[in-house]
Amino acid sequence: MKDRMDGSRGQISLSAGVPTGRLAPVRRARGAIFVAAYLVLTYGIAQSSLNLQALALVAAVFSILAISLDLVAGMLGLYSLGQGGFFAIGAYLTTIVAAQYEVSVFWLLPAVLVVTGVSGALIGAMSLRVSGLYFAITTFVFTLVLTVLATDLSITGGLQGLLGPAFPDFPDSLAPLGTPVAWCVMLALLVAIALVWNIRRSPFYPVLLAIRDAEPFAEAAGVRTAVIKVGVFGLSAAMAGAAGWLFSFLGVVSPGQFDWAVSLNILVMVLVGGINTTLGPIVGAMFVTMFPAVVNIDPWLQEILYGALSIFAITMFPEGVVGLAKRRLAALLKPMARETAAAETPMAAPQVARTVEADGAPIVECRGIEFGYGVGPKVLRNVDLVVRRGHIHGLIGPNGSGKSTLANIIAGRLRPQAGNVLIKGVPVTGQAPSERARLGMRRTFQAAQLVRELPTSRNVMVGLYNGVPRIVRRAPVWPLLPSGHRDAASMLARAEQALRAVGAGNWVDARVGDVPHGIEQLTQLASVRVAGPEIIVLDEPATGLSMSEVDHLARLLGQLKAQGVTMIIIEHQTRFLFPLCDQVTVLNAGEVILTSTAEAVRADPTVRQIYLGEG
Amino acid sequence: MLQFVLSGLAIGAIYGLMGMALAISFYVTRVINFAQGQMMMVAIMIVSALTAADISPWLSVLIGLVCACVVAVLSYVLAVRPILAFDRFSFGWLVSTLGFAVVVENAAAYVWGPTSRAFPPILNDISVPIGDSVLTAQQLLAIGAAIVLTAAFELIRKRTLFGKLGMAIAADPEMASAIGANTTAVAIVAFALSGLFAGVAGVLIGPSTFANPYLGDTFGTYGFIAMMIGGGTEKPAAAMFGGLLLGVLAEGANATINSQASDWFPFLVLVVILIVSPRGLFSSGSALLRLRPARLAPGRPVAG
Numbered sequence: 001m002k003d004r005m006d007g008s009r010g011q012i013s014l015s016a017g018v019p020t021g022r023l024a025p026v027r028r029a030r031g032a033i034f035v036a037a038y039l040v041l042t043y044g045i046a047q048s049s050l051n052l053q054a055l056a057l058v059a060a061v062f063s064i065l066a067i068s069l070d071l072v073a074g075m076l077g078l079y080s081l082g083q084g085g086f087f088a089i090g091a092y093l094t095t096i097v098a099a100q101y102e103v104s105v106f107w108l109l110p111a112v113l114v115v116t117g118v119s120g121a122l123i124g125a126m127s128l129r130v131s132g133l134y135f136a137i138t139t140f141v142f143t144l145v146l147t148v149l150a151t152d153l154s155i156t157g158g159l160q161g162l163l164g165p166a167f168p169d170f171p172d173s174l175a176p177l178g179t180p181v182a183w184c185v186m187l188a189l190l191v192a193i194a195l196v197w198n199i200r201r202s203p204f205y206p207v208l209l210a211i212r213d214a215e216p217f218a219e220a221a222g223v224r225t226a227v228i229k230v231g232v233f234g235l236s237a238a239m240a241g242a243a244g245w246l247f248s249f250l251g252v253v254s255p256g257q258f259d260w261a262v263s264l265n266i267l268v269m270v271l272v273g274g275i276n277t278t279l280g281p282i283v284g285a286m287f288v289t290m291f292p293a294v295v296n297i298d299p300w301l302q303e304i305l306y307g308a309l310s311i312f313a314i315t316m317f318p319e320g321v322v323g324l325a326k327r328r329l330a331a332l333l334k335p336m337a338r339e340t341a342a343a344e345t346p347m348a349a350p351q352v353a354r355t356v357e358a359d360g361a362p363i364v365e366c367r368g369i370e371f372g373y374g375v376g377p378k379v380l381r382n383v384d385l386v387v388r389r390g391h392i393h394g395l396i397g398p399n400g401s402g403k404s405t406l407a408n409i410i411a412g413r414l415r416p417q418a419g420n421v422l423i424k425g426v427p428v429t430g431q432a433p434s435e436r437a438r439l440g441m442r443r444t445f446q447a448a449q450l451v452r453e454l455p456t457s458r459n460v461m462v463g464l465y466n467g468v469p470r471i472v473r474r475a476p477v478w479p480l481l482p483s484g485h486r487d488a489a490s491m492l493a494r495a496e497q498a499l500r501a502v503g504a505g506n507w508v509d510a511r512v513g514d515v516p517h518g519i520e521q522l523t524q525l526a527s528v529r530v531a532g533p534e535i536i537v538l539d540e541p542a543t544g545l546s547m548s549e550v551d552h553l554a555r556l557l558g559q560l561k562a563q564g565v566t567m568i569i570i571e572h573q574t575r576f577l578f579p580l581c582d583q584v585t586v587l588n589a590g591e592v593i594l595t596s597t598a599e600a601v602r603a604d605p606t607v608r609q610i611y612l613g614e615g
Numbered sequence: 616m617l618q619f620v621l622s623g624l625a626i627g628a629i630y631g632l633m634g635m636a637l638a639i640s641f642y643v644t645r646v647i648n649f650a651q652g653q654m655m656m657v658a659i660m661i662v663s664a665l666t667a668a669d670i671s672p673w674l675s676v677l678i679g680l681v682c683a684c685v686v687a688v689l690s691y692v693l694a695v696r697p698i699l700a701f702d703r704f705s706f707g708w709l710v711s712t713l714g715f716a717v718v719v720e721n722a723a724a725y726v727w728g729p730t731s732r733a734f735p736p737i738l739n740d741i742s743v744p745i746g747d748s749v750l751t752a753q754q755l756l757a758i759g760a761a762i763v764l765t766a767a768f769e770l771i772r773k774r775t776l777f778g779k780l781g782m783a784i785a786a787d788p789e790m791a792s793a794i795g796a797n798t799t800a801v802a803i804v805a806f807a808l809s810g811l812f813a814g815v816a817g818v819l820i821g822p823s824t825f826a827n828p829y830l831g832d833t834f835g836t837y838g839f840i841a842m843m844i845g846g847g848t849e850k851p852a853a854a855m856f857g858g859l860l861l862g863v864l865a866e867g868a869n870a871t872i873n874s875q876a877s878d879w880f881p882f883l884v885l886v887v888i889l890i891v892s893p894r895g896l897f898s899s900g901s902a903l904l905r906l907r908p909a910r911l912a913p914g915r916p917v918a919g
Contacts, residue, residue: 073706079706126890129893130893130894133645133647133848134848134893134894136706137843138889138893141843141882141885141886141889144836144882144885145882145883145885145886148878148879148882149879151878152875152878152879260836264649264709264713267706267709267710268709268710268713271706271707271709271710272710298725300721300722300724300725301721301725303717303718303720303721304717304718304721304722304725306714306717307713307714307715307716307717307718307721308714308718309714310710310711310713310714310717311693311694311710311711311714311715311718313710314698314707314710314711314714315693315694315697315698315707315711318698318701318702318705318707
C-alpha cells in the first residue's frame with residue numbers, strides 16, 4: 001500500500017508539472033484543488049470521533065467496491081454479482097494470514113491483489129460463455145458458494161468470524177495526522193477514483209463502450225474483446241480484493257458481511273448513484289451505508305423507509321442520481337464544453353494517402369468454403385473466390401444466397417465448416433476478426449454497429465485502436481502521461497479528419513444516437529478508413545441511403561480505390577455497384593454461379609434468369 | 616433410502632414451486648423478482664394471523680393465497696413496470712424488487728414481530744406409511760400439489776391463447792404488443808400466478824417452519840437455485856424438476872454425509888451443473904440435451 005500511496009502522490013505531482021497545451025494551467029489548478037480538498041477532508045476524518053470515522057471509512061470501502069463494479073458494469077456491460085466474493089477473499093486472506101504468520105500487512109496487499117485479480121480473471125473467463133443476465137447469475141453463484149464456505153469452514157471462524165489485524169501506527173513524526181487507517185482507506189479511494197477517472201478520459205474508453213454496445217465493431221477494429229473483458233474483470237476483482245484488505249482493519253470479518261445480499265447491494269449502489277459515472281457509485285455507496293446511521297428511528301420502520309426510497313429513486317431517476325444531474329448539467333454547459341473541446345484540439349498533419357499499385361495479385365482467397373447454420377441445408381457449398389489486390393470485387397445474389405454469410409466468413413465472424421480463407425497468402429481460417437484487422441482488413445456492417453451515446457468522432461477513434469501503442473496499459477494513467485495528451489489529440493484530429501474526408505465534417509460532435517442514418521453509415525466508413533486498411537469488406541453499404549447519398553458513397557469508394565485499397569462489396573443495387581467493380585461474383589443458393597467483369601455478368605443469361613428474374 | 620427420496624421429493628416440491636414462481640414472472644418480463652420469497656412469507660403470516668383469530672384454517676389458506684397474489688401484482692405495478700417502461704434492458708428492477716422485498720419483510724416484522732408464530736397443522740398430523748417409510752399427509756399433499764400445478768401451468772402455456780401470448784411476449788415484447796397483445800395484462804396475470812405458486816409453497820411448508828417474517832429470503836434463495844439447476848429461465852416447468860432434484864440431493868446429503876450437509880451441498884450441485892450446462896439441466900441450450908453442436912463463432916450471425 002505504501003508504494004501505491006506514494007505512487008499516487010507522485011503521479012499527481014507529475015501531472016502538475018507537465019505542460020499540456022493551452023488549457024493545462026486550468027486543468028492543473030482544478031486537479032490540485034480537488035486533491036487539496038480531498039486531503040483536507042481526509043485529515044478531518046482522521047481527526048474525528050471513532051463513530052464518525054467508522055461510518056466514513058465503511059462508506060469509503062464500499063465506494064471502492066462500487067467503483068470496481070462500475071468499471072465492469074458501466075463500461076463493459078458486465079453486471080457482476082461477484083464483487084462481494086472478491087471482497088471476501090481479500091478480507092479473509094488478510095485476516096487469516098496476518099493471524100497465522102508474522103507478516104507486515106503491507107506485504108499482504110500485493111498478495112491480495114494478485115490472488116483476487118487472478119481469480120477474477122478465471123471467474124470472468126468462465127462466466128463469459130454466457131452474457132447479460134446469465135453473467136450476473138453465474139457470478140452470483142460464485143458469491144453464494146464463497147459465503148457458504150466461509151460459514152462452514154473452520155479456518156474462517158464460522159458464523160462468528162475472525163477479528164481483523166490491527167493497522168500499524170504512524171511513526172511519531174506523522175502522528176499529528178490522526179488515525180493511520182483513515183488515511184490509508186481514504187488514499188486508496190482516491191487511487192480508485194483516479195483510476196476510473198483516467199480511464200474515462202483515455203482513448204481506451206470509447207473502445208470499452210464499443211465492446212459493451214457493439215462488440216462486432218470493436219472486434220473488426222482489431223480489439224481482442226474477450227481478452228480485454230477478462231483483463232478488466234480481473235482488475236475490477238483486484239480492486240474489490242483491495243477493498244477487502246482495507247475492510248479487515250475495520251473490525252470483525254464474518255460471513256454475514258459478504259453474503260449475496262452484499263453483492264446485490266453493491267449493484268444497488270451503482271444503479272442508484274448513476275451507472276457509468278465517476279461520482280455515482282460513491283454517492284450510492286454513501287446512501288446505502290450511511291442511511292441506517294443517519295436515519296435513527298425504529299429499525300423496522302427504518303428498513304421500510306430504505307426500501308421505499310430505493311424503489312422511489314430507481315423509478316424516478318432510472319439513470320441514477322448522478323446520471324440525471326450530469327445530463328441536466330451537460331444541457332446547461334453544452335456551448336461552453338464545445339468551445340473548450342475545440343480549443344483543445346491542435347491541428348495535426350493531414351493523413352497521407354498511401355498509393356499502392358494495383359498489382360492484381362490475389363489478396364483474399366476463399367477455397368472450398370462450406371457452411372451451414374446448425375440444421376437445414378448448407379448455406380455455402382464449395383465456394384471459391386479470389387479477390388485481387390487493388391480491385392473492387394462485387395458480391396451479388398438473391399436474398400438467402402449466402403452473401404452476408406460469406407462476408408462474415410471472410411471477416412472472421414463465422415468459421416467455415418470446411419475450406420480455407422487466405423489473406424495475403426496467409427491462411428486465417430479460425431482466427432478472430434481482430435487478427436484479420438492486424439493483417440490490414442476492415443469491415444462495415446449492414447446495420448451500423450456503433451456506440452450511440454458517444455460522438456461520431458469518438459466512434460471513429462475506435463478504428464485507430466491498433467495504431468496506438470500500449471493503449472490498454474496506458475489507459476489507467478492516461479491523462480497523467482505527457483504522451484497521453486499528445487496521442488489523444490492526434491487521434492481525435494485524425495478521426496475528425498476522416499469524418500471530414502467522408503463528408504461528415506459537420507457531425508463530429510454529434511452523438512451517433514442523434515445523427516441520421518446516412519451519417520451513421522459514413523461514420524462507419526470513416527472508422528474503417530481512418531486506419532488506412534488494405535482490404536475493406538462492405539456489407540450492403542448503400543442500404544437505406546438516398547439517391548444523392550448513394551452517389552456520394554460511390555465517389556468515396558472510387559477515391560479509396562484510387563488509393564489502392566482492395567474492397568469486397570456486397571450489394572443489391574447493381575446500378576451503384578457495377579460501375580465500380582473490376583470483378584463481380586454471383587452467388588445463388590450457396591454456390592458460385594459466375595465470376596467475371598460487370599459487363600459479362602450483366603450479359604450472362606443464367607445470371608439474368610436467377611438474379612435479375614428474367615425468363 | 617426410500618425415506619429420504621420421499622421426504623426429498625416433498626421438500627423439493629416446495630423448492631420447485633418457488634423456482635416456478637420465479638420462473639413464471641421471469642418468463643414474461645425477463646426480471647428476477649427478488650421479492651418472490653416475501654409472497655410466500657405473506658401467505659404464511661396471513662394464515663397464521665387469521666387462524667390465531669379463530670378463523671377456519673381452510674378459509675385462512677384461501678385468503679392467504681389471495682394476499683400472496685395481491686403482493687405479487689403490487690410488486691409488478693410498483694417495482695417492475697416503471698423500470699421496464701423506461702428501458703427494457705436495464706437492471707434497475709434489481710434495485711426496485713429488492714427494495715420491495717425489504718419493505719414487505721420489515722413491514723411483516725413490524726406488524727407481527729420478529730419471532731415465530733404458530734401455524735395450523737393442516738394435514739401435518741396425519742402419518743401415512745409407505746413401505747417401511749413414513750410421510751405426513753402434508754408432505755404427500757405437497758408432492759401432489761406440485762404435480763398438479765406444474766401440469767396445469769404447462770397446459771395453459773401450450774394450449775391456451777394466454778399461454779401463447781406469454782411465449783410471444785417473452786420472445787419479443789415490442790412485436791407482441793404490435794400485434795395487439797396487452798403486455799401489461801399478461802404480465803399482471805403472470806405475476807399473480809407467480810404469487811399463487813409462492814403462496815401455495817408457503818401454505819404447504821408452513822406447518823413445519825411455523826410463521827416467521829424472515830422465511831422469505833431462505834426459500835427465495837432455494838427457489839432460485841431450483842430454477843437455475845433446472846433451467847427454468849427458459850421453461851418454467853424445468854424449475855420444478857430442478858427443485859425436486861435439489862430436494863432429493865439435499866435430503867440424501869443429510870442422510871449420507873452429515874446432518875449439516877444440506878447447508879452447502881445444494882450449492883456444490885449448482886456449481887457443477889452450471890459448469891456443465893450454464894443455462895440449466897433441462898434448458899434447450901443444455902450441453903446434455905444438445906444433439907447437434909452448432910458451429911458458430913461467438914455472437915449472433917447475420918443471415919445472408
